[in-house]
Amino acid sequence: MGLMRYFRTGAAAPAPVAARVEPPLVASAPAVQSESQWRGFSVGSGVSKAGVRVDERTALTIPATLQALRIISGVFAMAPLHMYGRTPEGRTRLDDHPAEILLAERPNAHQSPFALFELIMSDLLLAGNFYAYVSLNARGEPVALTRLRPGSVVVAEYFDRAEGQILFYDATLPDGSRERFAARNIWHIAGLSRDGLIGLNPVQYAREALGGALATSEHAHRFWSRGGKPSTVLTTEQKVSPEDKTRIRADWERLHAGLEGSATAVLDQDLKAAFLSHNFKDSQFLETRQFQVVDLARIWGVPPHLIFELSKATFSNIKQQSLEFVTYHLGPHFARVAGAATRQFGGNGTYFEHLTDALVRGDLKSRMEAYWLQRQMGMVNANDLLRRENQNNLPGEAGTEYWRPANMALAGQPVTPAQNQGASDAQ
Incomplete structure (x- = not known):
């Protein structure tokens, strides 16, 4: 049984004119369906050691993370991606090529190129991978890209001694159908990877750092939800029954807890109020939050001044860091996306390249x-x-x-x- 017949889909898309005949799948069939081959099925999340859940949604509630992603995704999308062909004189831009029109002018019916590349970078930063279904016309030319949620795509690999590793994608499409697709039908851009197939999920691997920032923020919110008042201890030398303790606590919290708790306390039975003060200076609370901003800048790969951490900034080093941002932080992303576009849509003598003139x-x-x-x-x-x-x-x-x-x-x-x-x- 041939491999294409084995992975036949319910509604077969028109095959390109020069479609490669897939190698037969016989003895390796169980390996393709093995659980060890199914990677990246869900976007990693979980509870950090600080006791808070860390996932994409909670990570975006951190202001420094939101600003970092907004900066790096937006600036990345500002550099257009164009297709070039090699010529004896150097190169020429292929403005009429279907792939050039797709990525530089009209990726689909509802997105601009800027919106698409901003989404690409957001997926790479938050999930480690970007997937898109490639719609092909009767001539096998790409006509539209449909972004697929990272958690809805599974990579299955097949190894052939003559051709090496061949990838297939089990993807759930927006219409709810789930099929197995050849690599020509799925544009996959992987971030930093340890196996060369699936990118590492930054949210999952930076869970503890993100969880610490979330826990620190929640602690501050809880403190101010009490009106900024410290915890209170009511003491007396007399014996107080458990029922009276419950009643006294309820009365105190009703009058003095929360934002409106400013009533005057009148104590009897020789009760005295003692306040457990919180010294933010000694606990270095503000210094901790400031350090966490720098730590988040490390995670997402942006200079601290771009997320408004200016404690160490000067005019000269900000200018230098801004140039380094394009070279060292955005440069690998440009190379990764352009290389993935060349692999997916390019042919002999053609390649993609980002124009970064506007950024420098x-x-x-x-x-x-x-x-x-x-x-x-x-x-x-x-x-x-x-x-x-x-x-x-x-x-x-x-x-x-x-x-x-x-x-x-x-x-x-x-x-x-x-x-x-x-x-x-x-x-």
Whole structure:
């Protein structure tokens, strides 16, 4: 029984023209269905040692986490992804290729490219994996991407000695149907991985750090829910029965607990009130919360100043950290997503690459100085520079001409009289 027949779906999608014939699945059938092969079925969550549940929803209730994800996902989505083809002169952008139109213009009927890539990065950060169902037309070209929840996809692997590892995806589609799909039908981007198949779930592995931040925040909320009043102990030298203790406690909490507990206490039976004060300074409560913000910045990979932790910030180091953010924090994500797009949608001589020019633009003075140097060196013409500034081309040949300094010549060649005259005129 052939592998494609074994994994035949209820409603078969049109096969691409150059579809590869899958290898037969005979003796390896039980291995594909083995429990040890089913990974990533659910997004990890659980109770931390601090006693609070940590999952995607609770992690997003931490302000530092929400801001970190908003920053890294939004900035990542600002850099468009384009498809290029290699040519003898270098490369050219394939604006009419179906994959270019899909990822750079219209990924589906309801999302913009920015919204799609923001969602991709959010899934990678919170679940470690991004999955999308690839809708193909009759020619096998991609026409739409439908995001699949990370917990609704299971990766099954098959090993062939001739071709290596082959992946299949058991996915639940938005219409509720569950089928097994070949890799060409599921676009899978895995984050940091230990097996090369499934990305690690950051929320699961950072559970204790996230749980500590949640527990600290809950402690502060509980304190202020009591109106910021410390716990109270009522003491007396007289013997008090258990029934009286219950009644006295109920009366005290009714009058003095909660935000409105500001009534005047009148005590009898020689009762005295003692307050168990909370010294936040000695317990370093504020320092703990400040450290947790830095710890969260480490988890999500953003400089602390981007989530408004400015205690160690200066003008010079913020500028440097902002440049490092694009190189060291976003750079691996750009390479990961572009590589996954090339693997899924690219062919021979084609590849995808993010345009990050907008993220590394300097101030106006620095840009103009860099443009002037490039113009003098003959690297660009006027129209090239105008397009970088989102302006229209110059009319005629003025915008297409390249400059060359008059006092320069090729090394190893004699200087001609015309060149000498040009150099004299330039002086």
